[in-house]
Structures are given as C-alpha cells and as structure tokens.
Amino acid sequence: MQNLNPHNITTDKLTVSLFTEKNIEASVLRLDKIHPVISGNKWFKLQYYIEEAKQLDKRTIVTFGGAWSNHIIATAVVCKFNNLNSIGIIRGEEPVQLSSTLIQTQEVGMQLVFISRTDYGKKIIPKHLQKDEYYFISEGGFGQKGVEGAATILDHCVKESYTHICCAAGTGTMMAGLIKAVLPSQQVIGISVLKNNQALEKDVKFLAGKTNNFRISYDYHFGGYAKYQLALFSFMNEFYRQTNIPSDFVYTGKLFYGVSDLAKKNFFSPNSKLLIIHSGGLQGNASLRKGTLIF
Ligand SMILES: *Cc1c(COP(=O)(O)O)cnc(C)c1O
Secondary structure, three states: OOOOOHHHOOEEEOOOHHHHHOOOEEEEEEHHHOOOOOOEHHHHHHHHHHHHHHHOOOOEEEEEEOOOOHHHHHHHHHHHHOOOEEEEEEEOOOOOOOOHHHHHHHHOOOEEEEEOHHHHHOOOOOHHHOOOOEEEOOHHHOOHHHHHHHHOHHHHOOHHHOOEEEEEEOOOHHHHHHHHHOOOOOEEEEEEOOOOOOHHHHHHHHHHOOOOOEEEEOOOOOOOOOOOOHHHHHHHHHHHHHHOOOOOOOOHHHHHHHHHHHHHOOOOOOOOEEEEEEOEOHHHHHHOOOOOOOO
C-alpha cells in the first residue's frame, strides 16, 4: 500500500472564464493528491480519533458506512498504517458481489459486518461488537475530534490569501473545522450534498462553536446524497477539460458546480478570492457505469 503524502497537496489556480469574467480569483486545494485511496478530508478527520484510540490503548477501531464509503476505506487504510485492527459495520445485507471499495477494505485487513438498513438506520450495534476494548468512530468521522483534524486542512495553504473558503458538506464536520480555522474576516461556504438536511446548520453551529462566518447552500444536491443527474456529469467532464481537475459525483462535483453557479448569480462580490477544498472521494466514481466520466 502506497504511503500517504500530505506534501503532495497543491493549491491550483483556476483559469475558468466564468470566474475571470466576474473578477473572481478561484483556487483549489488539492487534498485529493495525498493518497490514491484515502484521498481527501477523511484522513484529516481521522487523525485525532486514531491518536486517542492509541492513548487509550485500544487496538481495534469500529466504524460505520455504506458500500462505497470514503470513510470506511480511509479508516481501513489508516488502521493498517497504524497497526490497528479495524471492523466496518456496513449498511445493508451482504451482496453477492462486493463493491470495489469493500474489496479494497478487506484487502487491507478490515473485517466487514453487514447489518440490515433498518438496524443501521437505528444505529443498532450487533451484540458481539459491543466491547469496551473497541474504539468507536461515528459514521463519516462526525464529531469533535473530526473537527479538530479538519481544522488542520488550512495549514496546507496560505489561508490569509482568501476571502471565502468553499467546501462540500455531508455531516458538516469538515466545514466546522474550517470555520474554526479561518480568520474572522473570512467566510466559509458549504454546499450541502444531502437533500433537505436542515439539521446541518445546527450541527455545524454546534461543532464549530462560532456562528456567523458561514453560509450553507442547499440548492446543489442533485436529488440527494449520492444521487445525480446527467447535468452533473456533463459539468464534471467539462470542468475536467478546462482545469484538468477530476471530481467525484457525491461531493466535489456538486461543490464545483455549486460554487460556479453561485459565481454566475453574483453571490461573490468582484475581487473575491475563493479557496475551494477538493476533499477527494474519487474512488467512489467506480460505482458509475464505465464511460460516464472522461477521467
Ligand atoms: C466525507 C466527505 C465530505 C464531507 O465531509 P463532512 O465532514 O461529512 O461534511 C466531503 N467530501 C468528500 C470527498 C468526502 O468524502
């Protein structure tokens, strides 16, 4: 397994006419470059959970996710790097053919336990996994340690250079970390990838503990979590043609689309300087039919 390299992170200036016409400077922080599999924010969010598990002398990490989860594969790989055992509680019955994500998690040693969607929804943990010696991490790395880890994302760029930091928001943990890390004059813009998830605002406020320097847009979910429309794929392909930056259809595709559309609608004033967080997740594109994306 290839080593993980935060030094590979770059800040790429976008030369997209839409932004230049509006007199906006936009750059992308390429967290997708740290590792081919644990690309992006999941490694940042996991750091302090893993540190705590080690301090508590727990040798086994248990966490939760779906068949294509970026969090599940990232946890599996991070545990392997840290010589910890890992168990993934996976949503839904065990399928005949495992997803490529789950195949890779098994290859790095994660034990998979499948539970019904009903039990998963109710967060019911199978009895045999309810052990004190296990260290549990919430789905998606949600929680305060995840926030602390995400707050270190901006150590990998010159954060003072920007007026807005834009990111995709699922649980809101990364967004909360960014809000904690920015200067009072900067604003964090979150693009919600879930539909009608009004709890996000409350969660972000709770996690960030600061309330006024962020905005969430709920207009770019394309039907809901991991849902898509052809317009999204066309946009992602066109964005790749123009910038050479690949995106994933669950998070960053919706983020780039949303930020572009907000710019089109003059949400950002002229002379704004945007930093768009490429939070990774490219492995999830493997769930799409071949040929859907050109990268
Ligand atoms: C998990 C994930 C997010 C969302 O992070 P949250 O902290 O849950 O809001 C964004 N982008 C990618 C690629 C992810 O895997």
